[in-house]
Amino acid sequence: MHTTAQERLVRPARNLNGSLRLPGDKSISHRYGMLAAFAEGTSRFSNFSTGADCASTLACMEALGAKVNRTGEGIIEVTGVAGRVTPSSQALDCGNSGSTMRMISGLLAPQEGSFTLIGDESLSRRPMERIRKPLEAMGARLTLTEGHAPLTILGGPLKAIDYTTPVPSAQVKTCVLLAGLQTEGTTTVREALRTRDHSELALRAFGAKLTRTLDSISISGPQVLRAIDAVVPGDISSAAFFLCAAALFPGSSLVLDSLGLNPTRASLLDVLTALGAQISVLNLEEKNAELVGTVRVSSPAEGLGSTEVSGALAAQLIDELPVLAAIAPYSSGGIRIRDAKELRIKESDRIALTVKNLRAMGAEVTEFEDGLDVPGGQTLHGATIDSGSDHRIAMAFSVAALRAEGETLIQGADSAAISFPEFFDLLDLIAER
Ligand code: S3P
Numbered sequence: 001m002h003t004t005a006q007e008r009l010v011r012p013a014r015n016l017n018g019s020l021r022l023p024g025d026k027s028i029s030h031r032y033g034m035l036a037a038f039a040e041g042t043s044r045f046s047n048f049s050t051g052a053d054c055a056s057t058l059a060c061m062e063a064l065g066a067k068v069n070r071t072g073e074g075i076i077e078v079t080g081v082a083g084r085v086t087p088s089s090q091a092l093d094c095g096n097s098g099s100t101m102r103m104i105s106g107l108l109a110p111q112e113g114s115f116t117l118i119g120d121e122s123l124s125r126r127p128m129e130r131i132r133k134p135l136e137a138m139g140a141r142l143t144l145t146e147g148h149a150p151l152t153i154l155g156g157p158l159k160a161i162d163y164t165t166p167v168p169s170a171q172v173k174t175c176v177l178l179a180g181l182q183t184e185g186t187t188t189v190r191e192a193l194r195t196r197d198h199s200e201l202a203l204r205a206f207g208a209k210l211t212r213t214l215d216s217i218s219i220s221g222p223q224v225l226r227a228i229d230a231v232v233p234g235d236i237s238s239a240a241f242f243l244c245a246a247a248l249f250p251g252s253s254l255v256l257d258s259l260g261l262n263p264t265r266a267s268l269l270d271v272l273t274a275l276g277a278q279i280s281v282l283n284l285e286e287k288n289a290e291l292v293g294t295v296r297v298s299s300p301a302e303g304l305g306s307t308e309v310s311g312a313l314a315a316q317l318i319d320e321l322p323v324l325a326a327i328a329p330y331s332s333g334g335i336r337i338r339d340a341k342e343l344r345i346k347e348s349d350r351i352a353l354t355v356k357n358l359r360a361m362g363a364e365v366t367e368f369e370d371g372l373d374v375p376g377g378q379t380l381h382g383a384t385i386d387s388g389s390d391h392r393i394a395m396a397f398s399v400a401a402l403r404a405e406g407e408t409l410i411q412g413a414d415s416a417a418i419s420f421p422e423f424f425d426l427l428d429l430i431a432e433r
Pocket residue numbers: 026027028030099168169170171172196318319342
């Protein structure tokens with residue numbers, strides 16, 4: 001079959017075996033890149049995310065006066081602006097990256113000047129009201145375009161607030177904390193469900209002081225950040241595709257080295273265990289307060305069972321839900337996903353596209369506003385997959401394709417490069433055909 005540069009043909013596999021070290025975590029790389037660019041001094045990172053999203057963060061920070069140098073040895077050196085950015089005459093292009101746009105807005109709101117942020121078509125559809133509310137409560141002025149990007153921030157000194165996030169969002173939490181870092185007084189963010197805490201850990205690693213309770217984080221400003229040297233842990237959300245793929249093949253064995261295992265990110269391991277996969281974690285250590293370890297996964301001879309993902313777990317697993325849904329038909333009892341309405345406003349409507357593509361492969365599935373039910377014990381056939389240029393949909397259905405009958409054509413497969421450019425090469429390395 002003829003494929004274009006945007007497409008990828010995925011053939012079924014017989015088994016999955018191998019040992020890999022994955023590129024750096026996207027969430028952590030965004031934060032290290034942004035904080036280093038804002039700090040005093042030169043930070044050095046190895047295993048920084050290779051995805052286009054983190055390159056967008058670095059490019060925005062360069063446009064604001066930071067210096068970024070990629071050495072031949074895979075090290076990224078970032079020299080920061082020591083707390084004062086230079087307003088750029090050009091719009092800051094956040095590409096496809098919601099994390100870049102939402103977090104950088106918090107960094108820029110207390111800075112003198114006017115800043116315009118733009119994004120690609122998908123990012124320009126995503127809700128930005130969620131950052132306008134707290135930033136305006138702090139005294140910043142933001143102009144949105146019907147609730148979306150392009151957005152303009154008129155920055156200047158702000159006042160501290162006590163803010164409860166209405167939806168669980170680490171990006172919104174980070175946005176407020178980065179504004180609070182530069183604002184006199186104590187800014188507090190409260191969240192009903194604890195979201196990923198990389199910002200809190202990264203801020204501390206760069207020398208900031210903050211206090212945490214079970215449901216709040218407080219930061220007293222202004223504080224200065226100082227450069228660090230760090231190795232970015234492997235991305236567990238990228239690993240999710242291979243962990244789920246390995247779980248599909250009785251007799252598989254996959255080892256992932258130096259993987260980020262922050263407890264606010266690692267719930268997939270519990271869910272796979274609940275489904276019957278055997279998972280062991282070795283060599284656990286802490287680097288800049290982030291847990292890192294080696295994960296070994298293998299699948300039970302009798303195949304996967306069934307599980308439900310809802311409540312707090314759905315919020316913690318939000319990026320991994322498409323791939324979990326994509327392997328669900330091959331389990332014996334199916335997977336039920338609820339309380340995941342946020343999936344509809346990610347890079348695409350991930351509930352709608354997951355349902356559409358499962359059906360294209362011949363699966364039975366029921367769609368809900370906040371999730372989906374995928375019965376188990378199904379046989380899928382190869383199909384043409386509409387990824388909607390959403391990296392996680394493209395990769396999730398490449399995993400479903402491994403156990404389907406016949407070949408699967410992934411349209412918009414090039415979008416994998418948003419978070420994981422090496423995905424298809426590594427998949428070919430570990431899939432036995
Ligand atoms: C992220 C937070 C989550 C997640 C996204 C990365 C982060 O988004 O889906 O992929 O790095 O903070 P929300 O904050 O919108 O939940």
